[in-house]
Amino acid sequence: MTAGARMHELVRRLHPICRSMTGDGVRRTLEIIGESIPLEVHEVPTGTPVLDWTIPQEWNIRDAYVKDRTGRRVVDFAATPLHVVGYSVPVHATLPFAELREHLHTLPGQPDLIPYRAGYYSGTWGFCLSDNTLKELQEDEEFEVRIDATLADGHLTYAEHVVPGRQADEVLIVCHTCHPALANETLAGIAVAVELAQALAAIPGGPRLTYRFLFAPGTIGSITWLARNRDRLGLVKHGLVLACAGDPGPLRYKRSRRGDAAVDRAAAYALRELEHTLVDFTPYGYDERQFCSPGFNLPVGLLTRSPNEGYPEYHTSADDPELVTPDAMAGTLAAVREIVEVLEGDRVYLNLQPYGEPQLGKRGLYTSPSLNRDNKQHQMAILWILNYSDGDHSLLDIAQRSEIPFAAVVEAAQALTEAGLLIEQSPEGGERT
Amino acid sequence: MTAGARMHELVRRLHPICRSMTGDGVRRTLEIIGESIPLEVHEVPTGTPVLDWTIPQEWNIRDAYVKDRTGRRVVDFAATPLHVVGYSVPVHATLPFAELREHLHTLPGQPDLIPYRAGYYSGTWGFCLSDNTLKELQEDEEFEVRIDATLADGHLTYAEHVVPGRQADEVLIVCHTCHPALANETLAGIAVAVELAQALAAIPGGPRLTYRFLFAPGTIGSITWLARNRDRLGLVKHGLVLACAGDPGPLRYKRSRRGDAAVDRAAAYALRELEHTLVDFTPYGYDERQFCSPGFNLPVGLLTRSPNEGYPEYHTSADDPELVTPDAMAGTLAAVREIVEVLEGDRVYLNLQPYGEPQLGKRGLYTSPSLNRDNKQHQMAILWILNYSDGDHSLLDIAQRSEIPFAAVVEAAQALTEAGLLIEQSPEGGERT
Amino acid sequence: MTAGARMHELVRRLHPICRSMTGDGVRRTLEIIGESIPLEVHEVPTGTPVLDWTIPQEWNIRDAYVKDRTGRRVVDFAATPLHVVGYSVPVHATLPFAELREHLHTLPGQPDLIPYRAGYYSGTWGFCLSDNTLKELQEDEEFEVRIDATLADGHLTYAEHVVPGRQADEVLIVCHTCHPALANETLAGIAVAVELAQALAAIPGGPRLTYRFLFAPGTIGSITWLARNRDRLGLVKHGLVLACAGDPGPLRYKRSRRGDAAVDRAAAYALRELEHTLVDFTPYGYDERQFCSPGFNLPVGLLTRSPNEGYPEYHTSADDPELVTPDAMAGTLAAVREIVEVLEGDRVYLNLQPYGEPQLGKRGLYTSPSLNRDNKQHQMAILWILNYSDGDHSLLDIAQRSEIPFAAVVEAAQALTEAGLLIEQSPEGGERT
CATH class of the missing domain: 1.10.10.10 (Winged helix-like DNA-binding domain superfamily/Winged helix DNA-binding domain)
Incomplete structure (x- = not known):
C-alpha cells in the first residue's frame, strides 16, 4: 500500500466523526491516530486558565434533528455532523418556521452544500443545511427541533507524539483536530503528519533533531499547549502547521512572522522546483498565529495546498474524501520531507x-x-x-x-x-x- | 465659495506685488496673508549674522523704466515687477544701445515671455523683457534708463503662524515669499498653506500635533529661521515645503534627506492612488535643502505639482494666475490634508x-x-x-x-x-x- | 608605437617560453618583463612551509618527444611546450601504443587543437596532442618516449614591482606566470600590468596610492606571497587580478568576496558605459580565491575579458597571439586606468x-x-x-x-x-x- 493510499484511508476513516473544540469526537480521533503512532493524550480541566483564556466547558452531542409535522427528519445529525452548529446549546422545542429560520444556516451561492459553522462561547444553537433543503420546508408549518447535547464541565483534549532526535532541539509539527467532517481542511494534514512521524522513526540512528507532533483543537488548543510549555519554548527551533493538505491545488507556504527563519528558508528551497506560492506572514489562518504572536514569535510557518478560504469546497460538505487525493497528499508529504531534510542537514x-x-x-x-x-x-x-x-x-x-x-x-x-x-x-x- | 476658488482669489490678489528677498513687497504680502490667518511677523536687522550668512541690506523699488528717444517707456516696471532684475542697484543714465544691451535679459527660445532674474549680492542692475520687445529697439539710439530703488540697511522680514496641538511635537510647513509675480512657483503654495491652517484650526479639540507655518524668503529666510530656532529644532518631527502647487501637472513628492522619515512614508501613502511621482532627495530645489543640510538633517520633504524648472512657464511672465487652477490647488490641498491625517494618526x-x-x-x-x-x-x-x-x-x-x-x-x-x-x-x- | 602594439609585441615575445609553477621558464619570463619595469625577484627554497602548503621541487625541462618506429618525432616539445603535461616526471622508454595511450591527452571535440594540462604533485607524466595527430598513430606499433626533465630541490620564483605613492595604502595588481604558451589566459594580463605600471610612474608627483604588482605562479605563488607578507596585509586596501585580458570578448568584473569593497564599486563605475558583465564572487577562478579566502578576505576582484573556461580557445593551443588583439588589450588597459582613477580620487x-x-x-x-x-x-x-x-x-x-x-x-x-x-x-x- 502506498503512503498516498494509506493517508487517504485514514482520512476516510476519520471523516464521519463529529469533532469540535472539545469532547468525545476529538478523543475518538486521537484513538485512531494512536493506532499508527503512539500518542501522549492530555486532558485539561474546564476552568483552567491558559494565557488570556480559560478552558471552556466540554461539548458532547448524541443526536440532533429538525422534524416536519409528518415526523420526517428534514435535517438529521446522523447524516453528517455538519448539520449542527458546533457548541450548540441543548434544545427541544416545537417552533413555527419563522422562529426556526433564525437558527438555520445555508449557502445560497452553493445551494447543494451544507456549510460548516461553529458558535463557540456564544450560548446559541443552530442547524446547517443546504439551501435546496431549506427551500423545501413549508413556511406555514411548525417543526420539532432537538439537539441532544451536553455542555458541561469536563476537559479539553490534545495529544503529542515525539520522535526523539540526537539533539534536544525541536521541530514542532501542528495539526488541528477540531473540525467535523472536513477532509481536506482538517484530516489531510493529520494524515501527512502521521506518515511523516513514521518516516522519521525509520531513519537509521534516528533524526538529528527531535520532532514533536501536536494534535490539538485550533486556537484554544495551541494556546493551552503554549501555556503549559512556556518554560521549554526555547527548544522549538523550527515549526510547521499542516492544514488543507490534500486538495489538488499547488503547494503554498506562508512564512513565519520572522520571515527569514531557517524553516522559511528551508521551505522556499524545498519548494523551489515545484509549482508553488510563498507568502508573507499574516495574523490570520491556522495556529501559526498563536505561535507567531509577538510575545512568542516562534519560527513556525504554515504549509497548505489551497489556502483556507481559497477553494470553493472550504468549510462545506463538499470538503469530503473525494476532494482529497492520494497523489496530492503524497506531494505534500514529499515537500515536508524535503523541508525536514534541509533542517536536518543545514548547519x-x-x-x-x-x-x-x-x-x-x-x-x-x-x-x-x-x-x-x-x-x-x-x-x-x-x-x-x-x-x-x-x-x-x-x-x-x-x-x-x-x-x-x-x-x-x-x-x-x-x-x-x-x-x-x-x-x-x-x-x-x-x-x- | 469653494476652497479652490478662495485659493485662486488669493493668488490673483498677491500676483502683482513686487516681492524680493527683503522689502515692502514682502511686508505687503504678509499683510494680505494675515487677513486670513494671524501672523507673527519677524524683522531681522541688516548685518545680523545667521549661520554662515549675514542679513543683507533691504531693497525697495518705486519705479523703473527704459525710455526711447521719444520718451516712450519701452520697458516699464509698472507693467510687471518682473521687468527689473531683483536687487538691482539704483541707476539713472542715458546709454547707447550697445551699453544698455549688457543689462537686458530675454528668453530667445520663448520670445513672447519676460524672464524672472535676480542678482542678489552682485551690485549690478538690469532689466528683463521679451525677446520680441528687444528686437523692436533701435540699435542706433540712446535710451534713458532709470531704476528708482534703494538698497540700504533695513530688515529681513518673515512670518510664522502656529496651530497649536495637544502635543508640542511640530509639523513645519514652509512657503517662500521672495519671488515677484510668479503665481504657480510662489503663490499657489502660500494659498494651499493658508487653507490648510484654517482646516487644522477647525478640527474639534485641535490637532494632535502642533503645526508651524513659515512664510519666508528662500534660502536666507530659512537660514535665518534655523539660526534663530536652533535650540528648539528637536521639536520639528515632520516638515513639508510647498511650492509650484497650482499647475495642472501631477503631484510630485521629493523625499527628505533621511529618505524614510515618517513624512516621507506618509506622503507616499497619501499619494499612492493618485497620479504622482516620488523622487529621492537632491540638494537643489527649495528650502528643503536648508532644513536637510547635513548638520540639521530635519525630516522635511518637498511637495509640488510640476517641479521647479520642470514646466515651460517656470520663472517667466507666463507663470501667471491663468496657469494656476482652482482644481489643481484643491488637489494639492487634499493631498497635504491626507499626509496630515497620516501624521496625526500614525503611532x-x-x-x-x-x-x-x-x-x-x-x-x-x-x-x-x-x-x-x-x-x-x-x-x-x-x-x-x-x-x-x-x-x-x-x-x-x-x-x-x-x-x-x-x-x-x-x-x-x-x-x-x-x-x-x-x-x-x-x-x-x-x-x- | 601605441600601447596596444607594445602589449601585443610583449605577448608574442613571451608566448613560446615553457612556463610552469617553478623553473627557468618563469625566470626567463620575469627577465623580459624586467626590461620594461624593474622587478624585485624572490626565490623561495623547496620545502619552505607557506600557510597550509610547502614549496614543491623545481621542475625544468630540456626536451621531450614521442618517436615512431621510423624515428620521426610525432610529438615534439620543440614545437610547443603545451605538448608536455606540466610537472611530468622524467621518462625514457619504448612502449606499445596501448600503454602509451594512457599518457596521451587530446580534445576529441576540438580535434585540431592541443590541450593544456598540468599534473602538479601527481608524480606522473604525459603528452598533449591534437586528436587528429593521435588518430594518425599506428596502434600496432611501439613508440619511444622521452621527457628530459628534472624535478629537484630548487626554488619557487616570483617578482614584485612597486610604484610608490604619496600614501602607504596599497593597490595590489596580480598576474599569474605559470602557464606555458597561453597568450590570452596568461600573457595579456601581464602586458596590461606592465603598461599600467609605466603609466602610473608617469603621473606627475606620483600617484596618491602605492601600487604593488605581483607576478607569481597561480595558487602556490599567491599563497607564498600571502605567507611572507602576512604582517603587512593591512596596507592592501584594494586589489585586482588580471587574466584573460586580451581576447575580443566584453569585459567582465568579478567582485571581491566582500562584494561592496571600494574596488568593486570603482570597477562597476568604470565599466558602466562599456559592454560588460559584473558577477559576484565565486571561490573558483584565479588567485582572487586566495586573497579572498575567509581568513584574509582582502578586497581583491578579478578583471577579465572572456572568463576562464568561457571561450573555446581556453587552455588550448589556439590561445595564441592571434587570439589576442592590440585593441582588446588597450580596452582592458583603459578600463583598469579608469578603475585606478576612481581609487585615486575617491575619498x-x-x-x-x-x-x-x-x-x-x-x-x-x-x-x-x-x-x-x-x-x-x-x-x-x-x-x-x-x-x-x-x-x-x-x-x-x-x-x-x-x-x-x-x-x-x-x-x-x-x-x-x-x-x-x-x-x-x-x-x-x-x-x-
Whole structure:
C-alpha cells in the first residue's frame, strides 16, 4: 500500500466523526491516530486558565434533528455532523418556521452544500443545511427541533507524539483536530503528519533533531499547549502547521512572522522546483498565529495546498474524501520531507584553515579538474564550503549561492569534516565540541 | 465659495506685488496673508549674522523704466515687477544701445515671455523683457534708463503662524515669499498653506500635533529661521515645503534627506492612488535643502505639482494666475490634508497581551466571521494590530502591510486601546503614560 | 608605437617560453618583463612551509618527444611546450601504443587543437596532442618516449614591482606566470600590468596610492606571497587580478568576496558605459580565491575579458597571439586606468559648515544659475558634495547618486577644500590632519 493510499484511508476513516473544540469526537480521533503512532493524550480541566483564556466547558452531542409535522427528519445529525452548529446549546422545542429560520444556516451561492459553522462561547444553537433543503420546508408549518447535547464541565483534549532526535532541539509539527467532517481542511494534514512521524522513526540512528507532533483543537488548543510549555519554548527551533493538505491545488507556504527563519528558508528551497506560492506572514489562518504572536514569535510557518478560504469546497460538505487525493497528499508529504531534510542537514561550519585554500591534494580531497573532469560538482562544493564557512553562512546558504544541490553540499561538508578541515559551529558561535 | 476658488482669489490678489528677498513687497504680502490667518511677523536687522550668512541690506523699488528717444517707456516696471532684475542697484543714465544691451535679459527660445532674474549680492542692475520687445529697439539710439530703488540697511522680514496641538511635537510647513509675480512657483503654495491652517484650526479639540507655518524668503529666510530656532529644532518631527502647487501637472513628492522619515512614508501613502511621482532627495530645489543640510538633517520633504524648472512657464511672465487652477490647488490641498491625517494618526502601540491572541470575545471585540461575515475588515485590523504592535511597527506600517485602509486601522487601534489591550509606546520606547 | 602594439609585441615575445609553477621558464619570463619595469625577484627554497602548503621541487625541462618506429618525432616539445603535461616526471622508454595511450591527452571535440594540462604533485607524466595527430598513430606499433626533465630541490620564483605613492595604502595588481604558451589566459594580463605600471610612474608627483604588482605562479605563488607578507596585509586596501585580458570578448568584473569593497564599486563605475558583465564572487577562478579566502578576505576582484573556461580557445593551443588583439588589450588597459582613477580620487570628506548651506558667493564659489547657466554641473557638484560630505558618503557615492561625472565631483571637492569648506576624513573617522 502506498503512503498516498494509506493517508487517504485514514482520512476516510476519520471523516464521519463529529469533532469540535472539545469532547468525545476529538478523543475518538486521537484513538485512531494512536493506532499508527503512539500518542501522549492530555486532558485539561474546564476552568483552567491558559494565557488570556480559560478552558471552556466540554461539548458532547448524541443526536440532533429538525422534524416536519409528518415526523420526517428534514435535517438529521446522523447524516453528517455538519448539520449542527458546533457548541450548540441543548434544545427541544416545537417552533413555527419563522422562529426556526433564525437558527438555520445555508449557502445560497452553493445551494447543494451544507456549510460548516461553529458558535463557540456564544450560548446559541443552530442547524446547517443546504439551501435546496431549506427551500423545501413549508413556511406555514411548525417543526420539532432537538439537539441532544451536553455542555458541561469536563476537559479539553490534545495529544503529542515525539520522535526523539540526537539533539534536544525541536521541530514542532501542528495539526488541528477540531473540525467535523472536513477532509481536506482538517484530516489531510493529520494524515501527512502521521506518515511523516513514521518516516522519521525509520531513519537509521534516528533524526538529528527531535520532532514533536501536536494534535490539538485550533486556537484554544495551541494556546493551552503554549501555556503549559512556556518554560521549554526555547527548544522549538523550527515549526510547521499542516492544514488543507490534500486538495489538488499547488503547494503554498506562508512564512513565519520572522520571515527569514531557517524553516522559511528551508521551505522556499524545498519548494523551489515545484509549482508553488510563498507568502508573507499574516495574523490570520491556522495556529501559526498563536505561535507567531509577538510575545512568542516562534519560527513556525504554515504549509497548505489551497489556502483556507481559497477553494470553493472550504468549510462545506463538499470538503469530503473525494476532494482529497492520494497523489496530492503524497506531494505534500514529499515537500515536508524535503523541508525536514534541509533542517536536518543545514548547519554552520567553521573552516579550520581559513588562510588561503588548504592543500586538498595531500588530504586526498583533490582531483585536478584538468586531468579529471568528473567529480567537478564535489570539488566545487568543497571550495564553496571552505570559502563561506566563516560562521555567517550555513550549508543552505552555500547551496543557494553556489547553485549546487543541497545534498551534494552536505556530502562535501562531511568529507571536509572527516579530513579535519571543518568543524561545526556551536550555537554560541564558537566551535561545537 | 469653494476652497479652490478662495485659493485662486488669493493668488490673483498677491500676483502683482513686487516681492524680493527683503522689502515692502514682502511686508505687503504678509499683510494680505494675515487677513486670513494671524501672523507673527519677524524683522531681522541688516548685518545680523545667521549661520554662515549675514542679513543683507533691504531693497525697495518705486519705479523703473527704459525710455526711447521719444520718451516712450519701452520697458516699464509698472507693467510687471518682473521687468527689473531683483536687487538691482539704483541707476539713472542715458546709454547707447550697445551699453544698455549688457543689462537686458530675454528668453530667445520663448520670445513672447519676460524672464524672472535676480542678482542678489552682485551690485549690478538690469532689466528683463521679451525677446520680441528687444528686437523692436533701435540699435542706433540712446535710451534713458532709470531704476528708482534703494538698497540700504533695513530688515529681513518673515512670518510664522502656529496651530497649536495637544502635543508640542511640530509639523513645519514652509512657503517662500521672495519671488515677484510668479503665481504657480510662489503663490499657489502660500494659498494651499493658508487653507490648510484654517482646516487644522477647525478640527474639534485641535490637532494632535502642533503645526508651524513659515512664510519666508528662500534660502536666507530659512537660514535665518534655523539660526534663530536652533535650540528648539528637536521639536520639528515632520516638515513639508510647498511650492509650484497650482499647475495642472501631477503631484510630485521629493523625499527628505533621511529618505524614510515618517513624512516621507506618509506622503507616499497619501499619494499612492493618485497620479504622482516620488523622487529621492537632491540638494537643489527649495528650502528643503536648508532644513536637510547635513548638520540639521530635519525630516522635511518637498511637495509640488510640476517641479521647479520642470514646466515651460517656470520663472517667466507666463507663470501667471491663468496657469494656476482652482482644481489643481484643491488637489494639492487634499493631498497635504491626507499626509496630515497620516501624521496625526500614525503611532506605535504596544500589545499588552502579546502571548497568544487575547480572547477578544470576552471583551466584546469579536464577531465570528463564520457566523457574521460583516465587519471583517475591522476584525482583520484588530488581528494585524495585535500581532505587529511590538514597538517596531507603527499603524502606518500595519496599514501598508495588511492593505487595510489607514483610517480603519486607526479605528481598530482605538477600540483595542479602549479595551485595555493596547497602549501607545512612549518616544523612549516604553509605554506612554 | 601605441600601447596596444607594445602589449601585443610583449605577448608574442613571451608566448613560446615553457612556463610552469617553478623553473627557468618563469625566470626567463620575469627577465623580459624586467626590461620594461624593474622587478624585485624572490626565490623561495623547496620545502619552505607557506600557510597550509610547502614549496614543491623545481621542475625544468630540456626536451621531450614521442618517436615512431621510423624515428620521426610525432610529438615534439620543440614545437610547443603545451605538448608536455606540466610537472611530468622524467621518462625514457619504448612502449606499445596501448600503454602509451594512457599518457596521451587530446580534445576529441576540438580535434585540431592541443590541450593544456598540468599534473602538479601527481608524480606522473604525459603528452598533449591534437586528436587528429593521435588518430594518425599506428596502434600496432611501439613508440619511444622521452621527457628530459628534472624535478629537484630548487626554488619557487616570483617578482614584485612597486610604484610608490604619496600614501602607504596599497593597490595590489596580480598576474599569474605559470602557464606555458597561453597568450590570452596568461600573457595579456601581464602586458596590461606592465603598461599600467609605466603609466602610473608617469603621473606627475606620483600617484596618491602605492601600487604593488605581483607576478607569481597561480595558487602556490599567491599563497607564498600571502605567507611572507602576512604582517603587512593591512596596507592592501584594494586589489585586482588580471587574466584573460586580451581576447575580443566584453569585459567582465568579478567582485571581491566582500562584494561592496571600494574596488568593486570603482570597477562597476568604470565599466558602466562599456559592454560588460559584473558577477559576484565565486571561490573558483584565479588567485582572487586566495586573497579572498575567509581568513584574509582582502578586497581583491578579478578583471577579465572572456572568463576562464568561457571561450573555446581556453587552455588550448589556439590561445595564441592571434587570439589576442592590440585593441582588446588597450580596452582592458583603459578600463583598469579608469578603475585606478576612481581609487585615486575617491575619498570621504567632511563639510565644515554643515548647518544650512554655506554662503558660496562670498567665497567666489557661486555663479547664479539664473544669471549664468554655464558651469551648472560644477555648481551642482558643489551642492551635492556639501550635502553628502557627512562622513558616510565618498566622492564616488556622490557621483553615483548625483549622476555627475566622477572627475567633475573630484574637481568640485578640490575647490571646496581650497575654500576651507571641506576636509578629508581620516581613516579613523575624524578630520584628516
